[in-house]
Structures are given as C-alpha cells and as structure tokens.
Amino acid sequence: MSTKKTSKSKKAAKAAPKKRSNSEATPATEEMLKLYRQMLMIRRFEEKAGQLYGMGLVGGFCHLYIGQEAVVTGISSVQEPQDTVVTTYRDHAHMLACGMDPRGIMAELTGRIDGYSRGKGGSMHMFSREKGFFGGHGIVGAGTAIGTGLGFAHKYRGDGGVAIGYMGDGAANQGQVAECYNMAALWDLPVLFVIENNKYGMGTSVERSSAGELYKRGIGYGIPGEQVDGMDVFTVQAAARQALGYIRSGGGPYILEVMTYRYRGHSMSDPAQYRSKEEVASYKENKDPITTLKAMMETAGIAEEDLKAIDKDIKEIVGNAAEFAKNSPEPPPEDLWTDVLVEV
DSSP states (O other): OHHHHHHHHHHHHHTOOEEEOOOOSOOOHHHHHHHHHHHHHHHHHHHHHHHHHHTTOSOSOOOOOTTOHHHHHHHHTTOOTTOEEEOOSOOHHHHHHTTOOHHHHHHHHTTOTTSTTTTSSGGGOOOBTTTTBOOOOSSTTHHHHHHHHHHHHHHHHTOOOOEEEEEETTGGGSHHHHHHHHHHHHTTOOEEEEEEEOSEETTEEHHHHOOSOGGGTTGGGTOOEEEEETTOHHHHHHHHHHHHHHIIIIIOOEEEEEEOOOSSOSSTTOOOTTSOHHHHHHHHHHTOHHHHHHHHHHHTTOOHHHHHHHHHHHHHHHHHHHHHHHHSOOOOGGGGGSSSOOOO
C-alpha cells in the first residue's frame, strides 16, 4: 500500500502544469526553411481545397486549417518514424505533415478512386497506415479514444512509438476524454494528448464552454500539462520535443494545450458571425505563423527571391494535385459493397 502511495505522489509532482513563453534563440537556416515550407504547403493546399469546394467539387463537409499551421508543423518536426497520429475532422494538415501525397488527399476530397480511402471517406475520413496516420474522425473526441488505443498498442509491442492524439477545445469537454486520461495514466501509456485550442468550438467561444484551463485537466490523474503559443512554430516544436522526450523515457502520457486560431469558419458552410472582423484581422496582422517566420528568415539574411521560389514550387505541387483529382475517375457503383465486411 505504501509503495502505491509513493508512486502516486511522484506522479502528482510531475503533473505540475506550466505555460511556455516564446522561444528566443534564432534557429538554423535549414530548420527555418523546412518549417516554412511545411506551413506554406498546408496553407496553399487548404486555400486550393476551399476553391474546389466553392466550385462544387468537394462533397460533404470541409474544415480548413488556415491559421493553425504552426501546431502540426512544430509537433511533426520532432516525431519519430514509429510514432502514430490520429486527429479530428480538421485533418488535411495532419496528413500533409505525416508525408501523405497531396494528390491522394485532394483526390479523396473530391471523392475520386485515387483518394486515400478510394473516394469513400472524403474530407473527414482518410487514412494511411504506411505513414502512421490513423485518420481524421467526424465524431467529436473519437480521435482521442483511438489515440489512447494506439498508445496501448505501442506499449504492448514495445516499439518505442508514441501515439499523438489531437482534439479541439470543444472535444476536451467530452466525457470520453476524461476516461482516456484515466486509462492512459493508469497504464502509463505513451500518448501525447494535443488540444488545439482555436478559441471556438464551432460557434461557441471557449470562455463560454470550458471552466478552468484545459491543460490542467490531467492533474487529478497525475498527467503533466503545458500550455504553449500555437502561433509560434518554434515554441510548439520545443514544447513537443520536451513532451515526447518525457513520454519516451517512460513518464507516461502528457497534455499539450496549443493556443491557436483559425481564420475561416468552423467549416466551409460557417460564416463565422460569432466573432468580429477586427478580431480575425488582429491575428492575421500580428500573429500569423507564416508571416512571423518569414520575417525572421529575412532578418537572418534569407533572400526574398528564395522564399518566392518556395512559394512558386508549392503552388505548382498543389495545382498538380488539384488537376490529378479532377482527372481521377469516380469510384464505380459496385464499390459501395466493398470494404464493409471482413469475414475471418
């Protein structure tokens, strides 16, 4: 009995929450260029996805990640190949960060047979086991539960991997998230719970929906938590590196609440009238993760021509992905009966 109490007290001490201030050291040029390219790829891809939606080529829902690029870019930059990722329905960026082919993602968005789910999943449901990506999920909080299961699989196999489960600030209030915290802490599962707090759960502000600070909700389970500026890619990267190191060393699960902001509505059908134009403009002008990094690179002596060349290359990749999707055939009607039952 006394041993168990000591173990719990040690966990409680580890669970002291904290807030991380922005990084001050100037990163290496190569690292800045790599992260800039990844964030710009996400933004240009999402802009194109929005265009295709407006043209009626994307069926169903479509949730864009514009404004939040620093979150998944910073975290994915310090992952290991054996790690797994599962996320919400705002998932295109996570696929790109995992190294999935933009053509396959765009084809899935447009419901074509060359998509990652053969045109059946659309924007919210595509997967790549080869890249360790276990899907975007339309059910709020489902990715967190699946991520906890992936963490159990990593521990069972002893492969040294960490499951990274993303959720939004709205999902953080789901009962299954509390159950996941309990299970992950009880079994010391290698899970990084990432709360992408973009301040609004659909149209409801986090101030109106959530009591307390979300990163502190693991305290009762002995899970450490940290809140970081999600508009600074290097701050996110540093926090993720520390958190993943803690988990890999056997510390158990960890919670990162990443404070970010989406520029578009909850989905393409949301006019976002619940917030002011001034609020959105303030983030774009003062906190944009790509603009901030670009200014840092220019100060470091990286030529503007080189940055324009990166943008041109990315626009070409995204444009080719869109054309690939348009030219990919739709699934045949008989595909409705495939992949619905497996007999063993």
